[in-house]
Structure formats: C-alpha cells, structure tokens
Amino acid sequence: MIALLLRDLKLAFRAGGGFGLGLAFFLIVTVMVPFSVGPQSDLLSKIAPGVLWLGALLACLLSLDRLLALDWEDGSLDLLATAPLPLESTVTIKALAHWITTGLPLVMAAPVLGVLLNLPVQGFQWLLISLLLGTPALSVIGTFGAALTVGLKRGGLLMSLLVMPLYVPTLIFGSEVARRGAEGMAVQTPMLLLAGISAASIALLPFASAAVLRVNLR
Amino acid sequence: MTLTVTDLSVARGGIPVLEGLSFALEPSKALILRGPNGVGKTTLLRTVAGLQPPLKGQVEGAEDQIAYAAHSDGLKPTLTVAENLTFWASVFGRNGIEQALDGFDLLTLRDRQAGALSAGQKRRLGLSRMLVTGRPIWIMDEPTVSLDTSSVAMFAGAVRAHLGQGGSALIATHIDLGLEAEVLDVGPYKAKPLALDDFDGGFL
Numbered sequence: 001m002i003a004l005l006l007r008d009l010k011l012a013f014r015a016g017g018g019f020g021l022g023l024a025f026f027l028i029v030t031v032m033v034p035f036s037v038g039p040q041s042d043l044l045s046k047i048a049p050g051v052l053w054l055g056a057l058l059a060c061l062l063s064l065d066r067l068l069a070l071d072w073e074d075g076s077l078d079l080l081a082t083a084p085l086p087l088e089s090t091v092t093i094k095a096l097a098h099w100i101t102t103g104l105p106l107v108m109a110a111p112v113l114g115v116l117l118n119l120p121v122q123g124f125q126w127l128l129i130s131l132l133l134g135t136p137a138l139s140v141i142g143t144f145g146a147a148l149t150v151g152l153k154r155g156g157l158l159m160s161l162l163v164m165p166l167y168v169p170t171l172i173f174g175s176e177v178a179r180r181g182a183e184g185m186a187v188q189t190p191m192l193l194l195a196g197i198s199a200a201s202i203a204l205l206p207f208a209s210a211a212v213l214r215v216n217l218r
Numbered sequence: 219m220t221l222t223v224t225d226l227s228v229a230r231g232g233i234p235v236l237e238g239l240s241f242a243l244e245p246s247k248a249l250i251l252r253g254p255n256g257v258g259k260t261t262l263l264r265t266v267a268g269l270q271p272p273l274k275g276q277v278e279g280a281e282d283q284i285a286y287a288a289h290s291d292g293l294k295p296t297l298t299v300a301e302n303l304t305f306w307a308s309v310f311g312r313n314g315i316e317q318a319l320d321g322f323d324l325l326t327l328r329d330r331q332a333g334a335l336s337a338g339q340k341r342r343l344g345l346s347r348m349l350v351t352g353r354p355i356w357i358m359d360e361p362t363v364s365l366d367t368s369s370v371a372m373f374a375g376a377v378r379a380h381l382g383q384g385g386s387a388l389i390a391t392h393i394d395l396g397l398e399a400e401v402l403d404v405g406p407y408k409a410k411p412l413a414l415d416d417f418d419g420g421f422l
Contacts, residue, residue, distance in 0.1 A: 003308035007297070014296040075290030082267050082286040083309045218270040
C-alpha cells in the first residue's frame with residue numbers, strides 16, 4: 001500500500017505528472033475574480049469564501065480524469081487488480097495520493113489567495129478548517145467518478161457531469177462554514193455536516209469505487 | 219498448486235466466444251494456448267486471472283496464486299527500470315529485484331527511465347515483473363511480442379527455470395518457445411452463435 005502511495009506521489013511530482021495543475025488553476029481563478037468583479041473591496045470580501053471554495057472544487061475536478069485513466073491506459077490497473085492488494089485499498093490509496101497532490105496544496109494556498117479577495121481576518125481560520133475537512137471528500141467522490149468512467153476514451157465530460165451533483169453538498173456546507181466564519185457567526189452546524197459528509201464518503205465510497213472498477217475492467 | 223478449469227465458457231462484450239473448455243495445469247508444467255485471432259485466448263486468460271467472471275464453469279486454484287502479464291506491460295514512463303520493478307515487487311510483498319534484472323539482461327539499463335526504452339526492452343522489463351511476483355502460476359498473453367530471437371530464448375529460459383522450481387505457466391503464443399509443453403488448440407471450443415430463441419416473432 002505504501003509502495004503504491006509512494007509511486008503515485010513520485011509520478012505526480014515528475015515531469016508531466018500533473019502536480020500543480022489544480023493549484024495553478026485555483027490561482028488563476030482567484031486572481032482573475034477581482035479583475036472581473038471590479039475594485040469593490042466590500043463586495044469581494046463578501047463573495048470571497050464562495051469564490052475560494054468554488055475555485056478549489058473546480059481545481060479538484062480538473063485533475064480527476066488522470067486519476068485512474070493513466071493506469072488503465074498502460075495496463076497497470078489490470079495488473080493491480082490481480083495483485084494481492086484488494087481493489088478497495090488501491091482506490092483508497094489513489095484517492096489519498098490525489099488529495100496529497102491536489103487537495104492539500106489547495107488548502108495551503110487558500111489563505112494566501114484569501115488576501116487577494118479581501119477575506120475578513122476572522123474568516124481565515126474557518127476557510128482553512130473547512131477546506132481541510134472538505135477536500136478529502138472531494139478526492140474520494142472524484143475517485144468514484146473516475147472509476148465509473150475509467151474505460152471511456154475522453155470520459156472527462158461524462159465524469160464532470162456525474163461528479164458535479166455529488167460535489168454539491170460538500171460545496172454548500174464547505175462554503176457555508178467559510179462564509180459564517182468570515183461574518184463572525186456560529187459555524188458548528190454546517191461544520192458538523194461537512195465533517196459528516198467527508199467521513200461518510202471516506203468510509204463508504206471506496207467500496208463503491210472498487211465495485212464499479214471491477215465491472216469496468218471486464 | 220494445480221489450476222483446474224472445468225467446463226468453462228467465456229464471453230467478450232457479452233458475446234460467448236469459447237465454451238466447454240476444461241484443462242488442468244499441474245506444477246512444473248506449461249500449457250501453450252493456440253488459436254486464430256479473435257477466438258478468445260485473451261478473454262480466456264483474463265477469466266482465469268479473475269479479471270472477469272466466467273459465463274459458465276469453474277476456475278479453481280487461481281486465487282492469489284497467479285501472476286498475469288497482459289499485452290501492455292503496465293510500465294510508468296517517468297520511473298526508472300529499477301523503480302518500476304521495485305514497485306511491483308513491493309506490491310507483491312517481496313524485495314530483491316537483482317535476480318529479475320539479471321534474468322532479462324536489464325542490469326545495464328536499471329537507471330534508465332522506462333519511457334526511454336525500446337519496445338523490446340520494455341517487454342523484457344514487463345516480463346521480468348513475473349519474476350518479482352513470486353507467484354507460482356504465470357498467465358501470459360503473447361509474451362514474445364516485439365522480442366528478438368535472443369530475447370525469446372532468454373524468456374524461454376526464464377519459463378524453464380520457473381517450471382523447474384515447481385511453478386507452472388499458461389501461455390498464449392504463436393511461436394515455438396522450445397518448451398516441453400502441452401499445446402491446447404482452443405479453435406474447436408469456439409462458441410456456437412447464439413440461437414435467437416427469444417426472438418419475438420409476434421413483434422413483426
């Protein structure tokens with residue numbers, strides 16, 4: 001399992017591995033928003049939590065189509081399926097590697113980009129906490145979407161359409177935590193729901209991903 | 219560990235391709251599959267490897283015993299030869315890749331990126347993966363594609379050594395490997411086209 005995680009991380013950091021793709025996209029979106037909205041700092045600080053969350057979600061979505069497709073194309077997915085590692089752990093490790101290479105950099109970049117959007121000071125910690133809680137769910141749900149579309153050439157469009165609705169609850173509660181935090185309100189309820197979504201996704205979806213992967217490998 | 223296949227029917231894309239196939243593969247034995255293109259050799263191997271369920275019949279003794287080598291080698295172009303092989307060794311819970319590198323004459327290439335290898339070298343790396351799995355039953359699909367004569371001899375030697383250690387091999391190939399192996403022609407087991415007995419005549 002650790003070997004697979006290390007291999008995926010190594011592949012992501014080497015040339016053409018796609019590390020930084022999501023991060024660069026996130027950076028572009030959040031840097032461009034002030035230009036398109038205009039220099040109204042009160043408006044920007046109001047929409048900042050939502051924009052940051054949406055940017056993080058889209059950046060996550062962008063990197064999903066490489067998650068399993070590359071392994072499928074070069075045949076390693078077939079070989080992994082016949083290896084002693086159960087497919088459930090394979091997809092869990094894949095999701096974890098995706099989170100480390102995509103989700104975690106987004107979490108760490110978000111406070112810096114929050115400055116560009118004039119995010120209120122008390123909002124920074126809640127933005128960080130909400131992203132930290134929510135991005136694992138994005139990776140696990142995304143892995144499920146990638147598993148569903150793994151056999152399809154250029155399945156990115158279908159995958160985006162399938163994953164989008166599944167991302168909605170995470171987005172709603174994640175940005176709600178960040179928004180309430182920024183406005184100095186109580187964050188407990190949306191935060192518990194966000195944590196619940198993440199925990200449930202992590203606990204259940206690897207089994208679903210492995211099941212659809214078995215069907216797709218036939 | 220004997221691999222037993224009883225009355226197996228396999229389907230590709232929902233269409234039956236082979237039916238009524240039975241054979242047993244005992245330790246230290248090799249079985250060569252032959253048959254024309256499209257007859258279902260790959261489908262049969264994938265079924266035996268557990269990648270797809272059989273339409274009918276049983277495969278026994280394959281669970282956690284097989285190492286499967288497909289048409290594609292599952293190599294990552296940005297990892298070096300040694301990194302690729304070490305990864306597969308640790309997935310199968312083993313260490314030590316030197317013997318496998320040596321067996322397929324890859325020692326001089328160990329720090330080369332897999333993307334920079336020739337087709338034959340890639341194939342040799344893919345085949346050396348079988349050595350690091352430590353699994354007793356090798357299932358190989360056209361293993362000699364893009365290998366030259368001396369590499370084929372190298373591969374035959376590796377299979378012979380594997381059989382000598384009590385392993386077994388199920389190989390689909392068209393060329394003569396020079397192994398003392400049984401040959402199974404799957405052509406006669408070709409599935410008959412489905413009779414359209416559920417055709418709804420009244421619909422017309």
